[in-house]
Amino acid sequence: MTPESWMYLGQVMAALREYGVPGRRIGDHIAELSAHLEESGADPVAEFGRPAELAARLAGDERLVPAWMRSLAARLATMVPVVLGAMLLVDVVMGDRPVTVTVGQVCWALLFAAMVGTISHLAINRLDGRSLASAIEWPVLVVWLGGSALTATLAGIDRVLLEVPTWLAIIGAVTLATPTLALARAMDSPIRFPPGAEHLAPLKRGVLAGRAPTA
Amino acid sequence: MGGSADKRSQWLKGLLDLCVLAILTRGEAYGYEIARMLDEHGIGEIKGGTLYPALAKLETEGHVEATWRTSDAGPNRKYYVITESGRQALAAESAAWAEFSTAASRLIVDQEVAT
Numbered sequence: 001m002t003p004e005s006w007m008y009l010g011q012v013m014a015a016l017r018e019y020g021v022p023g024r025r026i027g028d029h030i031a032e033l034s035a036h037l038e039e040s041g042a043d044p045v046a047e048f049g050r051p052a053e054l055a056a057r058l059a060g061d062e063r064l065v066p067a068w069m070r071s072l073a074a075r076l077a078t079m080v081p082v083v084l085g086a087m088l089l090v091d092v093v094m095g096d097r098p099v100t101v102t103v104g105q106v107c108w109a110l111l112f113a114a115m116v117g118t119i120s121h122l123a124i125n126r127l128d129g130r131s132l133a134s135a136i137e138w139p140v141l142v143v144w145l146g147g148s149a150l151t152a153t154l155a156g157i158d159r160v161l162l163e164v165p166t167w168l169a170i171i172g173a174v175t176l177a178t179p180t181l182a183l184a185r186a187m188d189s190p191i192r193f194p195p196g197a198e199h200l201a202p203l204k205r206g207v208l209a210g211r212a213p214t215a
Numbered sequence: 216m217g218g219s220a221d222k223r224s225q226w227l228k229g230l231l232d233l234c235v236l237a238i239l240t241r242g243e244a245y246g247y248e249i250a251r252m253l254d255e256h257g258i259g260e261i262k263g264g265t266l267y268p269a270l271a272k273l274e275t276e277g278h279v280e281a282t283w284r285t286s287d288a289g290p291n292r293k294y295y296v297i298t299e300s301g302r303q304a305l306a307a308e309s310a311a312w313a314e315f316s317t318a319a320s321r322l323i324v325d326q327e328v329a330t
Contacts, residue, residue: 028293029271031283032246035290036263039247048264057268060275194283196291 005037008044008051009195010203013191015055023191029058031197044215079113080174088169099169110148114141222261231269232278233312234258236297236305239279245292246270270295278304 001009009030016026037044048054084101087109089097119171120140193200227234238244238252249270250261273279278301281293297305 013260029267031291032267033263035245035292036247037266038290040263042263045261050246050260054264054268057264058271060268060272125235180274196283196285 001034001037005034005044006203009034009037009200011051012048012055012058013203015052016059017191019055019059021059026191027197027200030191030203031194034197034200037101042100073144075117076110076113076140076144079117081176083109083112087163088173089177092166092169092173097166098163099166100160101155101162101164103143103159103161105152106158106161107148107152108182110144110151114144114148156172224265226246226266227258227261230312231261232273233305235266235269235273236278236301237309239295239297240305243294243296245294247292249295267296273301276300276304288305 012033013026013030016029021029033044033048036042037047040047084105087105088099088101191204223304234253234256235249238249238256241252244252246263246266249265250263253259253261270279270281272297274281278298279295280298283291283293285291
């Protein structure tokens with residue numbers, strides 16, 4: 001296979017992973033595409049189209065991550081409850097009584113969401129062949145960060161927004177964090193290639209970058 | 216030529232599943248082989264980017280089953296075979312297609328008769 005084909009298959013693999021397709025299915029798709037390229041000698045993009053688009057079509061109904069969640073705004077928004085949930089849990093474990101939610105905690109959640117959400121968003125959008133600058137979605141990020149800073153300035157970092165009983169904080173933390181943890185677990189099924197396609201295993205090492213193996 | 220290919224591609228939307236199932240009634244086949252057989256039957260060149268998602272959908276729906284086989288002549292291949300559910304879907308939809316294509320042909324091809 002050519003370095004371009006290796007690169008292409010790595011990008012399709014990363015995009016399928018991003019859609020939450022189970023690992024065994026990913027291995028199956030990649031082995032099949034690889035066999036097709038080997039037999040036809042075709043150029044991967046001319047034969048299959050752009051990697052992210054092919055992955056979307058292959059994922060079909062198997063997508064665990066719906067298309068709307070792939071936008072930056074959605075990524076940021078889904079991160080916030082998880083971070084807040086984690087903070088509440090830390091408060092409960094550390095024994096702070098009563099458990100409080102402060103403006104500072106909300107701002108931390110917003111900033112952490114901005115960091116993790118943007119990095120994961122970029123990792124995927126680079127696959128579409130766009131430049132980094134156009135993939136970041138600056139207006140969303142600026143409004144997000146500006147809103148966080150403004151909230152912190154106007155309300156004051158230490159201002160308590162909520163005071164909740166411990167039992168409610170535990171329920172809240174679990175409720176906020178569980179869906180994302182379940183999703184992460186679902187996406188964490190290892191990629192398995194079918195028998196005879198073990199030579200594709202190096203792709204797993206460069207799964208996000210879609211690098212061609214050096215050896 | 217490109218325009219003709221585009222038109223075929225448009226017509227094929229919604230019909231590819233049926234064509235693939237029809238090919239598989241002639242025996243099991245793997246992806247690249249199915250593409251070649253579709254071409255030989257005059258359907259035109261089907262790119263892998265169109266074919267494999269269609270095969271994945273058919274597999275998910277249970278209309279085809281797949282197994283990996285070793286090959287002496289090249290890479291291992293994923294062979295597809297039509298299931299009973301696939302045969303039933305083909306039978307049901309081919310009748311509907313025959314009715315539709317006859318009506319469309321009457322309207323489009325036989326227009327000179329009417330004018």
